[in-house]
Amino acid sequence: EVQLVQSGAEVKKPGESLTISCQGSGYDFTFYWIGWVRQMPEKGLEWMGIIFPHDSRTKYSPSFQGQVTISVDRSINTAYLQWTNLKASDTAIYYCARPRYSTWEGAFNIWGQGTMVTVSS
Amino acid sequence: DIQMTQSPSSLSASVGDRVTITCRASQGINNYLAWYQQKPGSVPKLLIYDASTLQSGVPSRFSGSGSGTDFTLTISSLQPEDVATYYCQKYKSAPWTFGHGTEVEIK
Numbered sequence: 621e622v623q624l625v626q627s628g629a630e631v632k633k634p635g636e637s638l639t640i641s642c643q644g645s646g647y648d649f650t651f652y653w654i655g656w657v658r659q660m661p662e663k664g665l666e667w668m669g670i671i672f673p674h675d676s677r678t679k680y681s682p683s684f685q686g687q688v689t690i691s692v693d694r695s696i697n698t699a700y701l702q703w704t705n706l707k708a709s710d711t712a713i714y715y716c717a718r719p720r721y722s723t724w725e726g727a728f729n730i731w732g733q734g735t736m737v738t739v740s741s
Numbered sequence: 742d743i744q745m746t747q748s749p750s751s752l753s754a755s756v757g758d759r760v761t762i763t764c765r766a767s768q769g770i771n772n773y774l775a776w777y778q779q780k781p782g783s784v785p786k787l788l789i790y791d792a793s794t795l796q797s798g799v800p801s802r803f804s805g806s807g808s809g810t811d812f813t814l815t816i817s818s819l820q821p822e823d824v825a826t827y828y829c830q831k832y833k834s835a836p837w838t839f840g841h842g843t844e845v846e847i848k
């Protein structure tokens with residue numbers, strides 16, 4: 621079964637750093653783009669960026685460029701989303717997702733279960 | 742960056758009604774458009790990709806059309822289980838922007 625399994629919920633304080641993960645299984649992880657999507661409380665979906673595990677090519681939304689880092693560890697089929705200076709406004713559910721086809725920069729048909737990140741003093 | 746404008750932001754319709762949601766891109770995006778359904782408390786689900794291709798397992802009452810800048814998601818006969826928020830998304834060239842969503846309710 622093709623699936624993306626994300627790390628568990630996090631509660632952090634402003635200014636702290638955080639890395640959440642997304643592990644793929646059931647497919648050739650290396651050749652499928654992996655994307656990250658933010659959903660703030662009661663709000664819509666926001667595309668943050670994507671990474672191609674094979675060569676770590678990364679594309680960011682201008683809204684998130686410089687605010688987060690997307691990376692990957694091919695040896696354990698895992699993608700990461702990292703913050704170095706969390707803000708209360710980072711409180712959201714974060715989803716990882718994968719397109720339908722290998723190497724295809726297209727629509728996400730496989731989604732992780734989401735990671736809730738709460739940033740509060 | 743290309744902006745995606747969805748309308749309406751919400752709608753209320755009766756069971757069996759035909760429902761149409763539109764999505765307009767600020768520049769042409771060929772057919773690189775997807776539609777997603779997100780039910781409350783759930784993960785988004787892909788309904789349609791390449792503007793009009795139905796994702797496997799999605800009921801045939803859902804259909805998509807359009808190309809260039811104007812796109813439509815149609816539910817031919819609204820069912821109670823279709824209560825959800827629907828999002829369009831452009832892809833292929835970054836950023837893969839989502840529309841702001843359309844909340845669909847049963848009247």
